[in-house]
Amino acid sequence: MSRAFVNEDNAAAQADQPVERQVSEQPNRLTAQGLAQLQTKVAQLQQAHSTESAKGEQADKQRQADLERDLRYFNQRVQSAQVVTPATATDKVQIGSWVTFANERDEQQRIQLVGEDQADANAGLINWGSPLGRALLGAQVGDEVLWLRPVGDQLIEVVLIEPEV
Secondary structure, eight states: OOHHHHHHHHHHHHHTSOOOOOOOSSOOEEOHHHHHHHHHHHHHHHHHHHHHHTTGGGSOHHHHHHHHHHHHHHHHHHHTOEEOOOOOOOSSOOTTOEEEEEOTTOOEEEEEEEOTTTOBGGGTEEETTSHHHHHHTTOOTTOEEEEOOTTOOEEEEEEEEEOOO
16 A cells, blocks of 8 residues: 555544634633533533444444543643632622623623633623733722733723622
8 A cells, every 4th residue: 555545544543533622821710600500511512422332333423532532621621620709799890790890981880700610701701811800800899900902902990889699
């Protein structure tokens, strides 16, 4: 067999391997709810992997490999989790706090600072390590902080801090 065919076979086999999910370098600080969501995700992935594995020769090998990759990622996230004490104080913004802030035009927005795996901007759940999260973390009511945004920096004022519900 020609060497070229062997290399093509190896390249095809490597192309079928799922690319590992990148693990963030920031500390995995999250709320208790965020940890529960991660644990639920691991259980769902384990169930899906068991179901796929039970098919034996009929199993979708690519799906199985993807599930195994995701299981490695989410298991690592659970193991590295640093659950923060629930935000009960309202004197300064911390992970878990609900924060209402206003921009220069007095438009208000309410968000909660959470861990990166729990973040969902559409639901107002913002990663504490994001530019907005870093700007707000540790701020107090009445503080003006600079939100370093890719589309341009913005000065925002903390209007209200509420505890984690």
